Structure formats: C-alpha cells, structure tokens
Amino acid sequence: xxxxxxxxxxxxxxxxxxxxxxxxxxxxxxxxxxxxxxxxxxxxxxxxxxxxxxxxxxxxxxxxxxxxxxxxxxxxxxxxxxxxxxxxxxxxxxxxxxxxxxxxxxxxxxxxxxxxxxxxxxxx
Numbered sequence: 795x796x797x798x799x800x801x802x803x804x805x806x807x808x809x810x811x812x813x814x815x816x817x818x819x820x821x822x823x824x825x826x827x828x829x830x831x832x833x834x835x836x837x838x839x840x841x842x843x844x845x846x847x848x849x850x851x852x853x854x855x856x857x858x859x860x861x862x863x864x865x866x867x868x869x870x871x872x873x874x875x876x877x878x879x880x881x882x883x884x885x886x887x888x889x890x891x892x893x894x895x896x897x898x899x900x901x902x903x904x905x906x907x908x909x910x911x912x913x914x915x916x917x918x
Contacts, residue, residue, distance in 0.1 A: 795819075795820070795907075796818055796819060796820045796823075796826065796892050796906075796907040797818070797819040797820075797907070798816050798817070798818050798819075798890050798891070798892060798907055798908060798909035799816065799817050799818075799909055799910070800814060800815065800816045800888065800889065800890055800909040800910065800911060800912040801814065801815050801816075801817070801912060802814040802815050802912060803887075803888060803912030803913045803914045803915075804913075804914070804915070805915045805916075805917065806880055806914075806915070806916055806917070807916070807917050808880060808881055808882055808916055808917065808918050809879060809880065810880050810916075811876070811877060811878045811879075811880065812877050812880060812914060813874060813875065813876045813877065814830075814874070814875045814877070814888050814912055814914065815872055815873070815874050815875075816828070816830075816872065816873045816874075816875075816890030816909055817870075817871060817872050818871045818872070818873070818892060819871070820871070822894070823847075823868055823871040824847045824848065824868040825847050825894050826847055826892040826893060826894050826895075827844055827845070827846055827847060827892070827893050827894075827895050827896070827897065827898055827899065828844065828845050828864075828866060828873040828890060828891070828892055829841065829842075829843065829844040829845075829890065829891045829892075829893075829898075829899065829900075829905055830842040830843045830844070830864060830873075830875045830888060830889070830890055830891075831888070831889045831890075831891060831902055832884075832886035832887065832888045832889065832914075833886055833887050833889070833911075834885060834886040834887075837886075839889070839902045840855065841855050841900040841901070841902070842854070842855055842858055842862065842864075842875070842888070843855065843858065843862055843864035843875060844864070844898040844899065844900065845864045845865065845866055845873065845898070846896065846898060847868075847896070848868075849865065849866045849868070851898060852864050852898075853898045853900065855900075857883075858877075858884075861877065861878050861879045861880075862875060862876065862877050862878070863875070863876040863878075864876075873890060875888065875890075877914070880914075880916045881916060882916045882917070882918045883916075884914065884916050885914060885915050885916050886913075886914060887911040887912065887913050887914075888911060888912050888913075888914050889908055889909055889910075889911045890908070890909045891905035891906075891907060891908050891909070892905060892906065892907040892908075893905045893906050893907070894906070
C-alpha cells in the first residue's frame, strides 16, 4: 500500500512558476513509476508527466513540454513537478499517482494509488 500526499499548490500570475511535491509512504518507492495528472472543473483528468523509478526516464504531455519538469528524490520518497511559464489554462487540481511498473503510463486508470490533489490557479 502506498499513500501519497501532495503539497505546494497555490495562486500564481501567468508567466510565473510554481512547484508541487508529492510525498509517498512505503519502502519501495524506487520501484514505482510516478505520474502527475490534472483536472480542471468540468473536464476529464489529463496526463501531465511521468517518471521512471530510477528517474532516468521521463515523459510529458505536449501541452506542458518545455515548461514543466518532473523529478524525484528516492531518498526522500518524493516526486516533484516544477512548473514554469504558467498559463491560465494550467489551472487545475494536480494529482500525483503511483504504479509498480517499468512502463510510463499516460492513462489515469492504469495507476493504482492517488493523492488527494493540490489546487494550482494561474491568474491572467
């Protein structure tokens, strides 16, 4: 069982930066692919980024590529999402997710564990 707790959301102006974190419980964190997803009001949950257990492989949605960076610190059981050049359309609740696999899944239903989410609001 893995428990995930996000933190670091908030309000930022367009063009600004924000970092969100996800702390995981458990002793096998490095065996989990970690993903970030987001969900805006009235929209489906969408993939943002994923990172392999070792951190050597990452994958991004086209909408955030070049602006967001996913990383992880396995010693701290934490995954991060650094968000730069934020746009109003990035406004959403951001969720981290985990799955014990070597595949960087981009579909939410394949992930087994989810955090409670953290709100990110980008004002224009």
